[in-house]
Amino acid sequence: MRNWILSGRAGLLLLAVVLALAPLGFGNPYHYDIAIHVLINAIVAVGLNLLVGYAGQVSLGHAGFFGLGAYVTGILSAHYGWHTLLSIPMALVVVAVLAFAVARPILRLSGHYLAMATLGLGILITIVLRTEGWLTGGPDGMIVPPIEILGWQLFGEAYWYALMAALLVLAVWLALNLIDSPVGRALRAVHGSDVAAQVAGVNTTRYKVLIFVVSAVFAALTGALTAHYSGFITPDLGGFMRSIEFVTMVVLGGMASTFGAIVGALVLTLLPQLLTGFDELEMVVFGAVLMAVIIFMPRGLVPSLRTLIGRFLR
Amino acid sequence: MTHLLETSNLTKTFGGVHAVADLSFGVEAGAIQAIIGPNGAGKTTLINLLTGIYTPSAGDVRIDGRDTRGLPPHRLAGLGLSRTFQNLQICMNMSALENVMVGRHLRMNRSFTAALLRLPALRRGDADCRRRAAELMDFVGLGDLTERDADTLSYGALKRLEIARALASEPKLLLLDEPAAGLNANETAAIETLIRRVAELGITVILVEHDMKLVMAISDRILVLDHGKQLAIGTPAEVRADPAVISAYLGAA
Ligand SMILES: Nc1ncnc2c1ncn2[C@@H]1O[C@H](COP(=O)(O)OP(=O)(O)OP(=O)(O)O)[C@@H](O)[C@H]1O
Ligand SMILES: [Mg+2]
Numbered sequence: 028m029r030n031w032i033l034s035g036r037a038g039l040l041l042l043a044v045v046l047a048l049a050p051l052g053f054g055n056p057y058h059y060d061i062a063i064h065v066l067i068n069a070i071v072a073v074g075l076n077l078l079v080g081y082a083g084q085v086s087l088g089h090a091g092f093f094g095l096g097a098y099v100t101g102i103l104s105a106h107y108g109w110h111t112l113l114s115i116p117m118a119l120v121v122v123a124v125l126a127f128a129v130a131r132p133i134l135r136l137s138g139h140y141l142a143m144a145t146l147g148l149g150i151l152i153t154i155v156l157r158t159e160g161w162l163t164g165g166p167d168g169m170i171v172p173p174i175e176i177l178g179w180q181l182f183g184e185a186y187w188y189a190l191m192a193a194l195l196v197l198a199v200w201l202a203l204n205l206i207d208s209p210v211g212r213a214l215r216a217v218h219g220s221d222v223a224a225q226v227a228g229v230n231t232t233r234y235k236v237l238i239f240v241v242s243a244v245f246a247a248l249t250g251a252l253t254a255h256y257s258g259f260i261t262p263d264l265g266g267f268m269r270s271i272e273f274v275t276m277v278v279l280g281g282m283a284s285t286f287g288a289i290v291g292a293l294v295l296t297l298l299p300q301l302l303t304g305f306d307e308l309e310m311v312v313f314g315a316v317l318m319a320v321i322i323f324m325p326r327g328l329v330p331s332l333r334t335l336i337g338r339f340l341r
Numbered sequence: 342m343t344h345l346l347e348t349s350n351l352t353k354t355f356g357g358v359h360a361v362a363d364l365s366f367g368v369e370a371g372a373i374q375a376i377i378g379p380n381g382a383g384k385t386t387l388i389n390l391l392t393g394i395y396t397p398s399a400g401d402v403r404i405d406g407r408d409t410r411g412l413p414p415h416r417l418a419g420l421g422l423s424r425t426f427q428n429l430q431i432c433m434n435m436s437a438l439e440n441v442m443v444g445r446h447l448r449m450n451r452s453f454t455a456a457l458l459r460l461p462a463l464r465r466g467d468a469d470c471r472r473r474a475a476e477l478m479d480f481v482g483l484g485d486l487t488e489r490d491a492d493t494l495s496y497g498a499l500k501r502l503e504i505a506r507a508l509a510s511e512p513k514l515l516l517l518d519e520p521a522a523g524l525n526a527n528e529t530a531a532i533e534t535l536i537r538r539v540a541e542l543g544i545t546v547i548l549v550e551h552d553m554k555l556v557m558a559i560s561d562r563i564l565v566l567d568h569g570k571q572l573a574i575g576t577p578a579e580v581r582a583d584p585a586v587i588s589a590y591l592g593a594a
Contacts, residue, residue: 204456204458204459208455208463208467209442209449209450209463209467211456212435212439212446213446215434215439216432216443216446218432218434219433219435220431220432222394222414222426222430223426223430223431224443224446225394225413225415225418226392226414226424227415227418227423227446227447227510228415228419228510229446230413
């Protein structure tokens with residue numbers, strides 16, 4: 028029983044129930060909108076956590092993949108009249124190919140160098156989005172048409188909430204499956220001891236590239252959907268600040284904890300909303316909360332709480 | 342006499358240092374081959390050359406007659422090589438059992454799609470892997486620690502855990518880099534028994550070790566290194582009687 032409560036399967040069930048019941052507490056479209064942004068960030072964080080938390084590879088440029096996903100589907104559907112059911116998969120393909128192409132040289136680096144390289148990649152993507160105004164609308168952004176399925180437009184916060192909630196549950200299910208598999212153990216071994224993984228027969232380079240591409244695709248899918256949800260995108264979607272936010276979600280919630288990534292996304296999305304009352308002090312309080320968590324729960328929120336609950340259930 | 346592993350003129354230099362110099366020797370299948378020598382003699386460097394962590398500056402390594410030049414460690418693992426490390430290389434982010442399960446990587450279903458969807462075949466394979474890993478932990482004497490996180494194990498237990506992980510791939514050749522270093526007399530005796538039992542399974546063992554009592558007791562043959570070069574090679578009795586060895590190494594001890 029104790030094992031089941033602490034296992035991912037119980038968490039997945041709990042997540043589905045919470046997501047299904049949450050709308051009962053939503054009073055207006057604004058609540059839905061915030062919830063959708065929590066879900067968007069959570070999906071990206073779950074994917075990024077596979078790379079950062081489990082495989083131990085830093086990426087400070089993941090918003091770049093998010094932004095690129097948004098712009099590819101945005102440009103194809105708005106300027107070239109592509110059907111959204113084609114332009115979104117195309118966005119995933121473009122990001123997957125780019126991530127695959129840069130992964131080998133980038134992942135040969137480690138530590139600070141890997142952080143710098145991914146940071147550079149993210150910045151490069153935003154520069155392109157900003158300067159190629161003829162295609163992207165430049166810094167002012169561009170309008171993106173809604174998703175259309177058989178003549179029916181996906182419109183309204185409730186539908187989007189349902190879609191993103193289902194996607195998050197799917198993403199968590201896939202992530203939990205992956206982690207508890209030979210591939211997932213190989214990835215975690217790369218983090219624990221690269222050389223031990225190698226002599227155990229793990230092609231470490233291949234696995235690092237694989238998970239880099241997978242986490243980039245998570246970001247791209249979410250970015251593409253965000254573009255059609257909000258109907259308007261700017262290069263800031265892929266910006267440096269967003270990349271830092273995604274990594275902070277993973278670290279705050281707890282590295283190598285899928286549910287930690289979700290809690291991290293929840294806290295980091297809601298906190299600024301709750302702190303608007305503090306006016307100029309908002310960022311100060313925000314920073315103080317983050318520092319307090321990292322100082323008192325260095326492993327992140329969820330792993331620390333799990334230990335507590337585990338002790339309680341013994 | 343069949344050699345599972347052979348080197349010819351194997352050499353590794355770091356800057357000006359000849360860490361391994363012009364080594365040609367063979368290891369018989371099924372034997373326990375010890376490699377001894379003073380600190381800095383090049384023992385670990387040799388193990389790293391044999392397992393593909395380092396590429397030779399000159400010379401080559403053959404396994405079952407096959408030239409291993411250019412093969413990375415994970416490919417050599419596929420040829421039946423497995424090893425432990427002088428400085429522990431345990432994945433502290435995983436459970437003890439999972440560390441051993443990683444050792445079975447090459448014998449597992451490594452399909453990414455099957456993993457994502459947790460297909461039944463993969464689930465069965467994982468359950469089987471878990472069972473075998475638990476058996477191996479039992480084999481090395483860690484049977485009651487399967488549920489533990491690796492970072493809660495003692496140093497002595499971690500040394501054994503590495504051996505269990507190395508055995509998990511069902512290797513032909515197991516290379517142990519100082520398995521008894523830092524262990525007390527009781528623990529060393531247990532490692533001796535363990536190595537004997539590994540050899541009884543038909544696994545060839547290359548053993549780097551400073552503990553002379555252990556080496557003399559279980560080795561079929563001993564290679565003595567000094568400054569990267571072969572000082573002597575032979576049975577424990579031959580090596581013990583070798584004047585060069587006595588003056589350069591055993592005599593000093
Ligand atoms: N990566 C490296 N770079 C530079 N020099 C190295 C490297 N690895 C080993 N050496 C040098 O090669 C020589 C042999 O080192 P090695 O670690 O193989 O010795 P060893 O026989 O394993 O010693 P010990 O008994 O202390 O473990 C030493 O002089 C060492 O400083
Ligand atoms: Mg050594």
